[in-house]
Amino acid sequence: xxxxxxxxxxxxxxxxxxxxxxxxxxxxxxxxxxxxxxxxxxxxxxxxxxxxxxxxxxxxxxxxxxxxxxxxxxxxxxxxxxxxxxxxxxxxxxxxxxxxxxxxxxxxxxxxxxxxxxxxxxxxxxxxxxx
Amino acid sequence: xxxxxxxxxxxxxxxxxxxxxxxxxxxxxxxxxxxxxxxxxxxxxxxxxxxxxxxxxxxxxxxxxxxxxxxxxxxxxxxxxxxxxxxxxxxxxxxxxxxxxxxxxxxxxxxxxxxxxxxxxxxxxxxxxxxxxxxxxxxxxxxxxxxxxxxxxxxxxx
Numbered sequence: 277x278x279x280x281x282x283x284x285x286x287x288x289x290x291x292x293x294x295x296x297x298x299x300x301x302x303x304x305x306x307x308x309x310x311x312x313x314x315x316x317x318x319x320x321x322x323x324x325x326x327x328x329x330x331x332x333x334x335x336x337x338x339x340x341x342x343x344x345x346x347x348x349x350x351x352x353x354x355x356x357x358x359x360x361x362x363x364x365x366x367x368x369x370x371x372x373x374x375x376x377x378x379x380x381x382x383x384x385x386x387x388x389x390x391x392x393x394x395x396x397x398x399x400x401x402x403x404x405x406x407x
Numbered sequence: 408x409x410x411x412x413x414x415x416x417x418x419x420x421x422x423x424x425x426x427x428x429x430x431x432x433x434x435x436x437x438x439x440x441x442x443x444x445x446x447x448x449x450x451x452x453x454x455x456x457x458x459x460x461x462x463x464x465x466x467x468x469x470x471x472x473x474x475x476x477x478x479x480x481x482x483x484x485x486x487x488x489x490x491x492x493x494x495x496x497x498x499x500x501x502x503x504x505x506x507x508x509x510x511x512x513x514x515x516x517x518x519x520x521x522x523x524x525x526x527x528x529x530x531x532x533x534x535x536x537x538x539x540x541x542x543x544x545x546x547x548x549x550x551x552x553x554x555x556x557x558x559x560x561x562x563x564x565x
Contacts, residue, residue: 295481318478318508322528325503325510337507 279404284331285397291326292393295319303393310388327396333403340399342369343387358382372398412456413497422468424500427460433491448489450523453515454480457525461499461511462547465529468504471548474541478508479528487522489515495522502526507534 289303309315352362373395418426438446458477466475499513509529515522
């Protein structure tokens with residue numbers, strides 16, 4: 277499917293506007309799904325379902341939002357922060373996300389900030405290219 | 408889902424769609440107050456009726472093994488009133504069904520008149536709430552509830 281990044285972004289924005297009841301101008305590429313757009317856990321499933329329909333692809337939830345697998349593993353989380361092994365795993369599982377400052381202070385409460393509109397666009401781009 | 412808010416199913420295609428029917432009557436006490444002198448079925452109770460129709464459709468798809476919980480009202484738009492004496496039909500379709508959840512869309516009609524459109528999302532909670540344990544027994548589809556289902560006719564199974 278030949279779809280450029282702008283087209284992907286605009287489809288992703290449409291999905292997020294519908295799924296989260298967000299306003300057009302809120303869904304910027306940098307916006308975080310949870311912090312800025314108010315997504316809750318069930319919304320992530322809703323978003324996955326809608327993305328699958330919008331782009332005609334299969335999206336395993338653990339691939340796009342791979343948090344649960346990390347959080348439930350004691351090797352990866354200690355004292356509310358990701359361990360080095362946890363960070364490595366996160367990098368491996370989320371190549372579609374820029375970790376930025378999170379690496380300095382990998383507080384699990386901040387994991388949600390990693391899910392930005394951009395990270396979703398990156399993920400879809402990756403999926404479409406590997407199709 | 409321990410109280411039943413739909414009267415019967417008139418169509419049922421497993422894993423696909425179901426149509427249920429509800430008769431609205433002045434014997435429902437809330438209609439006396441909603442509103443005095445102008446009884447109309449509250450929209451929230453239309454959502455409940457759709458949640459039961461779609462919830463049973465989703466539950467049956469997994470043979471009532473999963474605990475199916477209404478997780479999100481994706482859309483609820485109403486364009487007409489429903490009054491005592493009306494018979495409404497609730498048609499629900501499964502749009503997506505996975506291990507952990509389902510999403511449905513549906514229409515409420517009174518005769519040919521479209522009353523409302525309701526899209527819902529259901530969670531199979533045992534597969535979603537990380538680490539939390541729920542009781543073994545299926546408290547959503549209890550025996551009482553299932554016995555009530557037996558009285559509802561599933562044309563495909565008859």
